Amino acid sequence: MRIGDRSVTPAAGWTLTWLDREHGVVRLSDGRRSRLALVEGVGAEWVVTIDGRRIEVAATTWRERVLADADVAARAHGGPIEVKATLPGLVVAVTTTEGAEVGEGDALVTIEAMKMQNEVRAPRSGRVAHVAVAAGQPVAAGALLLRIE
């Protein structure tokens, strides 16, 4: 089992009772204490919620891991990056322009969602090659905001 980039050994000495298999509700007990947990997912990717905290657990094979790592490395070092909306909302401000040089962490676009204004920042430095949105435009989660080269 992997959490983040570390291997984690499943806890020993705890018993597990399914309370609601459909929703993944489980009771854990070590004979002294018992705790509720929730598990969601399928196959290799799981999220276990304990005390309200969502913990992502991967049960991947080595082959799947190598492919994923290669993808991550490509994104970190090469080529253009597409900056996408991480949540649906309304674009209220675009604070950069095509051709502008931006540094890592610079504010690019402000999106209002759930009454909050969220700033989308540059994931790395580069030149803004294309701006795909304008202020006043609604965007879906995952929508392209701009491209950095």
Add this chain to the structure above:
Amino acid sequence: MQPPFRRLLVANRGEIALRVMRACGELGIETVAVYSDADAGALHVAAADRAERIGPPAAAESYLSADAILAAADRAGAEAIHPGYGFLSENADFARAVVAAGLTFVGPPAATLAALGDKLAARRSAAGAGVPIVPGLTVPLDDGEAALDLADVGFPALLKAAAGGGGRGMRRVDRPEDVAPALAAARREAGAAFGDATIYLERLLAPARHVEVQLLGDRHGNLAVLGERDCSVQRRHQKLVEESPAPGLTAAQRDALADSARRVAGTVQFDNAATVEFLLDGGGNHYFLEMNTRLQVEHGVTELVTGLDLVAWQIRVAAGERLPEAVLHAEPRGHAIEVRLYAEDPHHDFRPVPGSVGAWRMPGGPGVRVDAGVGADTMLPSEYDPLLAKLLVHDVDRPAAVARLRRALDETLIGGVQTDLSFLHWLVDEPGFVAGAYDTDLVADRWADGPPVSAEDEALAALVAAEARLAGISSSPGRADAPAARPWAEAARRAALRERPGAPRR
């Protein structure tokens, strides 16, 4: 008892719409829900006796549209409108339009909403009534003279929207060079939220506690002062936890707060429900912040200690009833605490998390109350506030109430999205909170995105995931048409990106 009204329209959504409908059910009043296209399948629509569509998902074209709501009230034959909190609840023009349409507005008179909705004018009248106000301006802040005005008040200062509420249009300023960008941002947010970009400023009192007094009045000149609530556990100037009575107040401080609240109410023609908010400094001195002329999110805390149904009384006094002695002299009993359950990630600056709720298990047992606006497998529209539910507990004293809260949190499970439950689990064991010694800086100073996951919890998570894979469990949160049908996969991928050495960081 003759129902105060035959049919009432609830001009709101989520948990507060359900709360108002429950009061109507007990009073024998038929209920009318309104909904935007994003809420057609929402719980409050199913709970009402009838429901009227009022427009597209955008709040400005639905829950904030006075015309759409009045048309719905007309179609449904409603006699009264309860605005809940937020949206149009403190909008004087809306209250006036409701009355002009021949209906009853369940709230203070329109003129009172107008007088107290202007936070600057309210500061001036409170000061005139002999109530101490937070040091700062009593006139709007000018772009050109902003730096000058700030120098007078001193740093740190807080820019606030004159039409404000809910922490929006609010910005902290620590240095002169931060004024211009903060002012621009505050104006933009205030303009978007309230249609009024007027900004003023107050000195930032910190450490301070946020304490408010609940008022309930009738149309015959009677005013009940129903104790105070401490709402100091906040993020982004928005409340997360409220309790009554406020821990550590002396009887003299409590009386002084009640007296100031009465004085503020005395500056206007007041009836129905309202809350007067104060800041308390380290010396126990209180300063008027603002008066909210509506039901508060956290009204349930006062209901638990007084045993009164504030929403039912709002409706009854709106119909002209007198408040009886039992209400006017209600004596608070025991201690109540409310925690708000938000679809927000407390490990990433409490940012709202869109998506769908999957599993939903709420606590029960003695002294536990849940006011929820969602249930299992509920899609969360991104257009509205991310409040999911309020969990309230009541017990004989504060230590017992904290223990009851801890037990109730242990019974609570929410799937599909990260919520602030992890923060609340931390809070009930935080020594300052447990001791009742905390202030408005608690979240910023002591939480700071929270502690890392403990080794035990990681090992348990690994165990549960391994067992789930073996057992052939396949539980997917939310519906297949949710925006992120596999949010855990997306989240895991993002986490891998973040945690890889040399990978781009935000």
